[in-house]
Amino acid sequence: MTGSHGSEATRAGVEVRLEDLRRTYGTTTALDGLTLTLAPGELVALLGPSGCGKTTALRLLAGLEEANGGRVIIAGKDVTNVPANRRDIGMVFQAYSLFPHMTASQNVEFGLQLHRVDQDERRRRAREVLDLVGLAAHANKFAHQMSGGQQQRVALARALAIRPKVLLLDEPLSALDAKVRGRLRDEIRRVQLEVGITTLFVTHDQEEALAIADRVGVMQAGRLEQLGPPTEIYSRPTTPFVAEFVGLSNRMPGEVKFGGVEVRGTQLPLVQKDVPAGPAVALVRPEAVTIAGDGESASGPLVGTVIAVAFLGAVSRVTVDLGDITVLAQLPTSAAADHPAGSRVRLALRPDPVLVETKEATTASA
Amino acid sequence: MSSARRFRLQVFRIAVFVVMGLFFLVPIGSMFEFSTRGNSATAPRNLDAWLNIVKTPELSEAIIASLELAVITTLAMLVLVLPTMVWVRLRFSGLSRVIEFICLIPLTVPAIALVVGMVPIYRWININVNDSILTLAFAYLILVLPYAYRALDAGLSAIDLKTLSEAARSLGAGWATVMLRVVMPNMSTAILNASLLSVALVLGEYTFANLLAYENLQVAIAYVGLVDAGTSIAVAVASLLFAFVLLLILSYLGRRQAPFAQAGAADYDLAQTVGLSGGVIGRAGR
Numbered sequence: 001m002t003g004s005h006g007s008e009a010t011r012a013g014v015e016v017r018l019e020d021l022r023r024t025y026g027t028t029t030a031l032d033g034l035t036l037t038l039a040p041g042e043l044v045a046l047l048g049p050s051g052c053g054k055t056t057a058l059r060l061l062a063g064l065e066e067a068n069g070g071r072v073i074i075a076g077k078d079v080t081n082v083p084a085n086r087r088d089i090g091m092v093f094q095a096y097s098l099f100p101h102m103t104a105s106q107n108v109e110f111g112l113q114l115h116r117v118d119q120d121e122r123r124r125r126a127r128e129v130l131d132l133v134g135l136a137a138h139a140n141k142f143a144h145q146m147s148g149g150q151q152q153r154v155a156l157a158r159a160l161a162i163r164p165k166v167l168l169l170d171e172p173l174s175a176l177d178a179k180v181r182g183r184l185r186d187e188i189r190r191v192q193l194e195v196g197i198t199t200l201f202v203t204h205d206q207e208e209a210l211a212i213a214d215r216v217g218v219m220q221a222g223r224l225e226q227l228g229p230p231t232e233i234y235s236r237p238t239t240p241f242v243a244e245f246v247g248l249s250n251r252m253p254g255e256v257k258f259g260g261v262e263v264r265g266t267q268l269p270l271v272q273k274d275v276p277a278g279p280a281v282a283l284v285r286p287e288a289v290t291i292a293g294d295g296e297s298a299s300g301p302l303v304g305t306v307i308a309v310a311f312l313g314a315v316s317r318v319t320v321d322l323g324d325i326t327v328l329a330q331l332p333t334s335a336a337a338d339h340p341a342g343s344r345v346r347l348a349l350r351p352d353p354v355l356v357e358t359k360e361a362t363t364a365s366a
Numbered sequence: 367m368s369s370a371r372r373f374r375l376q377v378f379r380i381a382v383f384v385v386m387g388l389f390f391l392v393p394i395g396s397m398f399e400f401s402t403r404g405n406s407a408t409a410p411r412n413l414d415a416w417l418n419i420v421k422t423p424e425l426s427e428a429i430i431a432s433l434e435l436a437v438i439t440t441l442a443m444l445v446l447v448l449p450t451m452v453w454v455r456l457r458f459s460g461l462s463r464v465i466e467f468i469c470l471i472p473l474t475v476p477a478i479a480l481v482v483g484m485v486p487i488y489r490w491i492n493i494n495v496n497d498s499i500l501t502l503a504f505a506y507l508i509l510v511l512p513y514a515y516r517a518l519d520a521g522l523s524a525i526d527l528k529t530l531s532e533a534a535r536s537l538g539a540g541w542a543t544v545m546l547r548v549v550m551p552n553m554s555t556a557i558l559n560a561s562l563l564s565v566a567l568v569l570g571e572y573t574f575a576n577l578l579a580y581e582n583l584q585v586a587i588a589y590v591g592l593v594d595a596g597t598s599i600a601v602a603v604a605s606l607l608f609a610f611v612l613l614l615i616l617s618y619l620g621r622r623q624a625p626f627a628q629a630g631a632a633d634y635d636l637a638q639t640v641g642l643s644g645g646v647i648g649r650a651g652r
Contacts, residue, residue: 062532062536063535064532064535064536083535084532084535084536085535085536085537085538085539085540086538087536089536090536090537091532091533091536093529093532093533095526095529096526096529097526097529097530097532097533098533099530099533099534099548099551099552100525100552101551101552110534110537110539110547111537111538114537114538114539114543115538155533158533158537159536159537162537162538168536
């Protein structure tokens with residue numbers, strides 16, 4: 001990155017508001033009253049499983065589809081009925097979208113031409129944004145001469161070149177291999193911060209969303225389940241769906257009593273308020289499960305046998321069979337090495353607040 | 367690959383090339399030979415039959431009419447069929463099978479049946495609109511529909527139409543810009559194929575023109591053949607060579623686009639064109 005992007009860096013983002021957006025396809029409701037506000041210059045990631053409505057939300061914001069109800073407001077202006085080509089939006093797609101008959105530079109200049117930018121300025125800006133994504137040396141290459149990661153970076157440069165009010169990223173990394181994905185993810189964030197553009201990022205990859213976003217919105221069945229900073233989404237999920245979708249959770253039977261939930265002899269605090277007393281399933285994070293010691297001669301509800309150890313780098317995930325259930329524990333790899341498969345261990349539960357699913361809640365949601 | 371195997375492969379290629387070349391060139395050569403014969407067995411060879419193409423006003427007019435028809439039909443096909451296919455793919459993908467079925471119908475209906483169906487329409491057009499031979503372009507548009515559809519469909523399948531058009535739209539392009547600057551350049555081989563097929567089909571068409579009482583190139587060749595076989599054969603050879611040159615141009619342009627086109631799709635387009643246009647050219651002489 002050079003210092004030539006001052007004009008990009010000093011531009012302030014705009015506020016984007018989606019108000020009660022609805023979209024149905026026949027009898028299927030893809031988006032069920034989505035309301036979301038993106039602060040100027042903020043990067044919000046919409047995260048959710050396939051079919052949850054996150055891409056539909058992005059396409060409605062882009063103007064590529066029409067909403068059945070609700071409003072899209074960009075920089076205070078209602079653009080709900082403005083066609084896609086007049087919304088002043090830059091977009092990077094999941095599929096490679098470079099125009100195959102144009103070079104990287106021509107691709108970047110395409111939008112500028114349509115915005116009637118003169119030739120000298122076009123070339124200058126194309127160089128500037130290609131430099132911004134580190135591809136100035138590839139300006140004369142066609143799409144088929146570039147790797148997938150390079151193509152997506154050119155697509156990002158192309159989207160930014162027209163200096164849009166909003167940047168939309170529709171799973172731009174999903175077609176790339178893991179290593180390139182990680183690098184490009186960081187690069188997208190760097191460029192977004194540098195340009196200061198309001199950005200909506202759609203992904204089904206929780207790691208991607210948590211790593212890149214200022215705030216993450218978790219969606220399910222066309223609705224926003226929870227919206228908040230990544231740490232809050234991960235550590236304080238407000239619904240069982242979020243707890244299970246973001247990160248891993250052990251489903252451990254317990255009993256709600258005395259304002260908490262007792263799980264296999266350990267009292268844990270509750271995230272939810274006013275949970276009726278009675279049987280429930282607690283959702284316990286693997287990192288809240290620790291191996292307290294050797295369980296060869298011990299007995300009790302948290303003593304079991306290690307059945308698998310998954311090496312994940314700095315940490316390892318140990319699967320322990322407690323007889324009636326299996327529990328995942330995440331611990332430093334050095335600690336996990338002491339507990340190979342087949343060994344008996346005694347687990348302990350860290351008293352972090354947990355979500356519980358009661359039988360009533362399950363019945364109601366069904 | 368061993369050198370012996372490479373040599374055998376090379377010999378096989380040359381043999382195939384020679385046999386296929388003879389298969390195509392011997393009849394054309396024989397026709398050319400026939401068209402340059404004198405009036406008697408002892409008369410010297412001459413190019414009178416070829417010169418007659420220009421000297422015979424009916425023939426020149428028919429050639430010009432057929433070329434005009436070819437251009438009008440091709441342009442009409444591109445203006446009507448291509449945007450329709452793009453629109454159906456983008457907005458009404460559920461209708462694509464219906465559109466395909468409609469476009470392929472003319473392939474299954476014999477030309478004579480189509481003509482019989484069109485006679486009342488043409489009678490009305492002749493009386494109320496125009497009796498120009500160029501009105502045949504309407505009938506020819508229906509005739510070329512299946513071939514053009516197939517060629518364009520192959521081209522559309524080779525690109526990610528939805529993503530490319532949405533990318534262009536998000537950059538500020540209207541639909542006309544999307545068509546002219548994004549879709550068409552990326553399927554130029556398919557458009558060339560469809561155009562070539564239309565031209566070859568129109569230039570080789572006889573049944574429609576004859577039964578609807580218009581004099582196009584093939585009808586003129588048939589008439590001239592009744593009184594002057596040499597000239598008739600000369601025109602037939604000329605039209606075959608014209609189609610051959612068109613094919614060469616297509617192959618050349620197809621190769622030029624290879625750097626950014628999807629090679630498989632381009633090859634498919636070309637193979638399909640050669641296969642189909644072979645049939646079309648075959649019809650020209652009937």
